[in-house]
Amino acid sequence: MKTAVVVFPGSNCENDMVYALGLLGADAELVWHRETDLTEFDGVVLPGGFAHGDYLRTGAIARFSPVMAEVGRMATEGKPVLGICNGFQILCEAGLLPGALVANRDLRFICRPVHVRVEQTNSVLTRAATPGQVLAIPLNSYEGNFTAPPDVLADIDAGNAAVLRYCDADGVVDETTNPNGSAHSIAGLTNAAGNVAGLMPHPERAVEDILGSSDGRVLLESYIATLAAEVPA
Amino acid sequence: MTDPVPAHIQLGMTDDEYQAVIDLLEREPRPAELAMYSVMWSEHCSYKSSRAWLGRFPTEAPWVVVGPGENAGVVDLGDDWLAALRIESHNHPSFVEPYQGAATGVGGILRDIFTMGARPVAVWDPIRFGSLTDPHNRYLLAGVVSGIAGYGNAVGVPTLGGEVEFADPYAKNPLVNVMALGLLKRDQLVLSAASGVGNVAVLLGATTGRDGIGGASILASASFDAESGAKRPSVQIGDPFEEKKLIEACLELYEKGLVVGIQDLGAAGISCATSECAANGGMGMDVDLDDVHLREHDMNAGEILMSESQERMLAIVTPEDVDEVLALAEKWEINASTIGTVTAGGALIVSQDGDVVAEVPAASLSDDAPLYHRAAERPTWLDATWADSAELPAALDVGDALLRMLDDPALGDRSWIYEQYDHQLFLNTVIEPGNDGSLMRIKGTSKGLAVSTDGNGRLCYLDPRRGGARLVYESALNVAVTGARPYAVVDNLNFGNPEKPEVMWQFLETVEGMSEACEALGVPVIGGNVSFYNETDGVDIYPTPVVGMLGFCDPIPTDPPRLDQAADKMVLWIIGPENLTDFAASAYDRVILDHLGGRPTDVDHEIGPQVVAAAADMAHAGAPVLHDVSAGGVAVAVAEICIASRIGVELHDGDWHGWLSEAPHRFLAVLPAGESPDVGDLPAREIGIMGGTQIAFGRHGSALLDIATRTWRDAIPRRMT
Amino acid sequence: MRFRVNITRNEGLSDPEGVETARALADLGYDEVGEVHFGRTITLELSGEDAAAATARVTEMCRRLLANPVIEDYTIEEIE
Numbered sequence A: 001m002k003t004a005v006v007v008f009p010g011s012n013c014e015n016d017m018v019y020a021l022g023l024l025g026a027d028a029e030l031v032w033h034r035e036t037d038l039t040e041f042d043g044v045v046l047p048g049g050f051a052h053g054d055y056l057r058t059g060a061i062a063r064f065s066p067v068m069a070e071v072g073r074m075a076t077e078g079k080p081v082l083g084i085c086n087g088f089q090i091l092c093e094a095g096l097l098p099g100a101l102v103a104n105r106d107l108r109f110i111c112r113p114v115h116v117r118v119e120q121t122n123s124v125l126t127r128a129a130t131p132g133q134v135l136a137i138p139l140n141s142y143e144g145n146f147t148a149p150p151d152v153l154a155d156i157d158a159g160n161a162a163v164l165r166y167c168d169a170d171g172v173v174d175e176t177t178n179p180n181g182s183a184h185s186i187a188g189l190t191n192a193a194g195n196v197a198g199l200m201p202h203p204e205r206a207v208e209d210i211l212g213s214s215d216g217r218v219l220l221e222s223y224i225a226t227l228a229a230e231v232p233a
Numbered sequence B: 001m002t003d004p005v006p007a008h009i010q011l012g013m014t015d016d017e018y019q020a021v022i023d024l025l026e027r028e029p030r031p032a033e034l035a036m037y038s039v040m041w042s043e044h045c046s047y048k049s050s051r052a053w054l055g056r057f058p059t060e061a062p063w064v065v066v067g068p069g070e071n072a073g074v075v076d077l078g079d080d081w082l083a084a085l086r087i088e089s090h091n092h093p094s095f096v097e098p099y100q101g102a103a104t105g106v107g108g109i110l111r112d113i114f115t116m117g118a119r120p121v122a123v124w125d126p127i128r129f130g131s132l133t134d135p136h137n138r139y140l141l142a143g144v145v146s147g148i149a150g151y152g153n154a155v156g157v158p159t160l161g162g163e164v165e166f167a168d169p170y171a172k173n174p175l176v177n178v179m180a181l182g183l184l185k186r187d188q189l190v191l192s193a194a195s196g197v198g199n200v201a202v203l204l205g206a207t208t209g210r211d212g213i214g215g216a217s218i219l220a221s222a223s224f225d226a227e228s229g230a231k232r233p234s235v236q237i238g239d240p241f242e243e244k245k246l247i248e249a250c251l252e253l254y255e256k257g258l259v260v261g262i263q264d265l266g267a268a269g270i271s272c273a274t275s276e277c278a279a280n281g282g283m284g285m286d287v288d289l290d291d292v293h294l295r296e297h298d299m300n301a302g303e304i305l306m307s308e309s310q311e312r313m314l315a316i317v318t319p320e321d322v323d324e325v326l327a328l329a330e331k332w333e334i335n336a337s338t339i340g341t342v343t344a345g346g347a348l349i350v351s352q353d354g355d356v357v358a359e360v361p362a363a364s365l366s367d368d369a370p371l372y373h374r375a376a377e378r379p380t381w382l383d384a385t386w387a388d389s390a391e392l393p394a395a396l397d398v399g400d401a402l403l404r405m406l407d408d409p410a411l412g413d414r415s416w417i418y419e420q421y422d423h424q425l426f427l428n429t430v431i432e433p434g435n436d437g438s439l440m441r442i443k444g445t446s447k448g449l450a451v452s453t454d455g456n457g458r459l460c461y462l463d464p465r466r467g468g469a470r471l472v473y474e475s476a477l478n479v480a481v482t483g484a485r486p487y488a489v490v491d492n493l494n495f496g497n498p499e500k501p502e503v504m505w506q507f508l509e510t511v512e513g514m515s516e517a518c519e520a521l522g523v524p525v526i527g528g529n530v531s532f533y534n535e536t537d538g539v540d541i542y543p544t545p546v547v548g549m550l551g552f553c554d555p556i557p558t559d560p561p562r563l564d565q566a567a568d569k570m571v572l573w574i575i576g577p578e579n580l581t582d583f584a585a586s587a588y589d590r591v592i593l594d595h596l597g598g599r600p601t602d603v604d605h606e607i608g609p610q611v612v613a614a615a616a617d618m619a620h621a622g623a624p625v626l627h628d629v630s631a632g633g634v635a636v637a638v639a640e641i642c643i644a645s646r647i648g649v650e651l652h653d654g655d656w657h658g659w660l661s662e663a664p665h666r667f668l669a670v671l672p673a674g675e676s677p678d679v680g681d682l683p684a685r686e687i688g689i690m691g692g693t694q695i696a697f698g699r700h701g702s703a704l705l706d707i708a709t710r711t712w713r714d715a716i717p718r719r720m721t
Numbered sequence C: 001m002r003f004r005v006n007i008t009r010n011e012g013l014s015d016p017e018g019v020e021t022a023r024a025l026a027d028l029g030y031d032e033v034g035e036v037h038f039g040r041t042i043t044l045e046l047s048g049e050d051a052a053a054a055t056a057r058v059t060e061m062c063r064r065l066l067a068n069p070v071i072e073d074y075t076i077e078e079i080e
Helices: A014-023 A067-076 A086-093 A150-158 A217-228 B015-025 B031-040 B091-096 B098-114 B135-155 B215-220 B240-255 B269-280 B301-306 B319-331 B382-387 B398-406 B457-462 B464-480 B501-521 B587-592 B607-620 B633-645 B705-714 C016-027 C051-066
Strands: A002-007 A027-032 A043-046 A081-084 A100-102 A110-118 A134-141 A145-147 A162-167 A186-190 A196-199 B064-066 B073-078 B081-089 B119-129 B159-166 B175-185 B200-205 B261-264 B284-288 B312-317 B336-343 B347-352 B355-361 B429-431 B438-441 B448-455 B485-494 B525-531 B544-553 B571-575 B625-628 B649-651 B667-671 B684-690 B694-697 B702-704 C002-009 C039-045 C072-079
Touching (some): A002 A014, A014 A217, A043 A086, A043 A217, A067 A081, A110 A186, A134 A217, A145 A186, A162 A196, B031 B269, B031 B301, B073 B485, B073 B544, B081 B098, B081 B544, B098 B119, B098 B135, B098 B175, B098 B261, B119 B240, B119 B448, B119 B544, B135 B159, B159 B438, B159 B448, B175 B485, B175 B544, B200 B240, B200 B269, B200 B319, B240 B312, B269 B284, B269 B301, B269 B312, B319 B336, B398 B587, B398 B694, B398 B702, B398 B705, B457 B464, B457 B544, B464 B485, B464 B607, B464 B625, B485 B501, B501 B525, B501 B544, B571 B607, B607 B625, B633 B649, B633 B684, B633 B694, B694 B705, B702 B705, C002 C051, C039 C051
Parallel strands (some): A043 A081, A081 A196, B485 B525
Antiparallel strands (some): A100 A145, A110 A134, A110 A162, A162 A186, A186 A196, B073 B081, B119 B175, B200 B336, B261 B312, B429 B438, B438 B448, B448 B544, B485 B544, B571 B667, B571 B684, B625 B667, B649 B684, C002 C039, C002 C072
């Protein structure tokens, strides 16, 4: 069971991702964005960073990288595809997830731990978690504000596609516990089949208590479990 | 009709300096040569007013691998691990354009790190502004912080800490200092010297444009081509994406052993990089400006040589390796041009359009720079200032005073600043911003590194020698409370106009005080930066040395002390010599009395190092909380513990002065009941018990923890909205 | 040929820069300002001389890369 971790020019969380996945027993390998064959991999992670400097729009240029054709194929085939922070932005630009990420409501970069509530456990990101579980995970972004036209938001609600929402330590989801203004406090999202997921907070930064929290483990373990599954998520 | 202003004057040189160039070359300089000498002999590049004195610093220790003089200092961490360290200022550009000034400051210092072969892994930003009551200072603070965040986050280097100070003299002279740390294995260390006749100089990175070329005066100089393109402003624009690609490309070059020497391009651009690479290797270089990849295609030789376009490096490569280097640059999508060849004989010969435009001894650009021993005179106002001690009231409600101090933006919560910085990238941050020193682990090893940056302009204004020494001890204590032992120092010396004797006096006193403290602690100074001319309308900044202290421990404590680990019934201790009377430059004097005067207490070179060692020992022994006592004295230090741990404290009654005086060599410890600090003969006193919902100062008032917390949290945000 | 592409954020979507700028203008006394929306301008220099063909190509560029249809709209004009 092997997962690819894509490196775009400007990505910077790829090594942290490999480290965290390795800590949880997965076999992770870095793949350069010009790679056009991911058939040897059972899943793919798009890590955090600033692919192409976030120029034009965050993720706008990265979505056209040669590797993205393979990412699309894997998504269609039901293989696990995970986008974290910049990776989430790239998946949205590529149309593999709905909506878009724009500037934080308060127009400042946010780097601090936030709480998220698990909304559903049928996705590659959350299958090992329990509904309602509250996790402390670091947020680290300027364009972390999820937005979408009203009809798309309605589809997301109807399809129960939101997998994580921002909340407080007690799991309360409201405007005051929403750090960046994301519509419906959405911190993470999945596609209809549940095999493609994106989230703004960084679970790989919450895998060891010495760094502040290990709540990210359950999310990465969900992804790893999906890698090993005989059938798609 | 008046004579036109001579070119050398327009370029900022004195008549004597110009004559020195003529004597050196034995002829008048060509325009491009004059351009090079003018930038290389500027204060910023040549340190002509400070160089004579910097040798005072103690620079040696068995663990120093590279001392002052290279792009960064390097120390040995054992097991083939090395750390590279540097601090730099970008003061004047940040006043002109705060975002880009700060951003390019970060870019510049990162290049100094990765030019040594190290991956930059962290940055710290000690920054200083005028009071936030003035909207312009709010604008500068917001711009500078955005710039550091915008560049640092995008280039992929976490910012682990820093500090902020507000005082009127910084209003027209904000100080933006940036410190950077890099890690490397010993076999990756690379220096700047060009060696090997016939080796090729490869310019890597961004195109060269007119960024940073000083003022319209140079382009208007009659000596230059009158058709020079539209004048560009002096502000350099940073591109963190370009720098990120450059970092990865260079690290791969080092890994593959493709580089003989490498130098980053900062101040004085190509002039500096080519001459220093050549001179450091005792060689010369032929350079063809036609090969430089340009952003604007009508630049004359002087402009190309002086340009300070960002994100560029100069690599020295053997001819056999050039193709592979160019291919690697292409992979990383960065420009690369072969612009020169290393020669024997020591001459730097620059050509453009087939003509020689400059031919100078390479070493002369740095080695023959002017060296000034400017006059130094003790300020006439100093005695009166020392006599003007704070007038302290007989009685004081310390709870009230504390709340007013927690509302001060330099003492309150700085998360408005540091939450804009990624401080977690690389998964090595063990103690994050908001505590004393930062503590990082090195994944895969048992090693830990701690860093603190410390300055105090008001303190050094009152007594530069004592102030400089106290800052070194404060910095040492800030790393010791994490468990690390002080290991190396880099210093950023920010001063006013050195042509004023009292400023030179302040400079010399500061260097002496810092040196004495470093010697007593056994800590070498491995690099530093001097920023002079921080003066506007005749008003100089306070003498503002900033100490950048690196601490090292192996092993790293498994459970290091943190401010949020105090719990009910634990006991609060103070370790270090008692002092009830030191209010000179104290936060109490500033915030409550709005006064600056008196003479600060001197350091104690016997006790000081012992206190530092004791703190490190206690950290390793598992103390839940250790906290340096500095600005705001014991009262603010206690409040910070209470706020982080969400628990009040009942302090044992005592003289109110004890909670607000600010003498050096003291730290707080919170230990489980029944334990006492294992600190040998050092004074250690129990001063309170954790618990309750108040911060209670015996009969001298109290503050409700909730209110203290809210006040502290709001200090900066309420002024910045 | 030179083209100017104007990209605008669709109405009803989160536009924090617009909100913040409106507030700043109000603080400065421009009470008459209602909503503010941010967009951006991209100028493209194209080789060739067939304006109609070029416009079609630029339209394609907008659809594929320069604008994100989920959140943005665009206009194209040939300039000078």
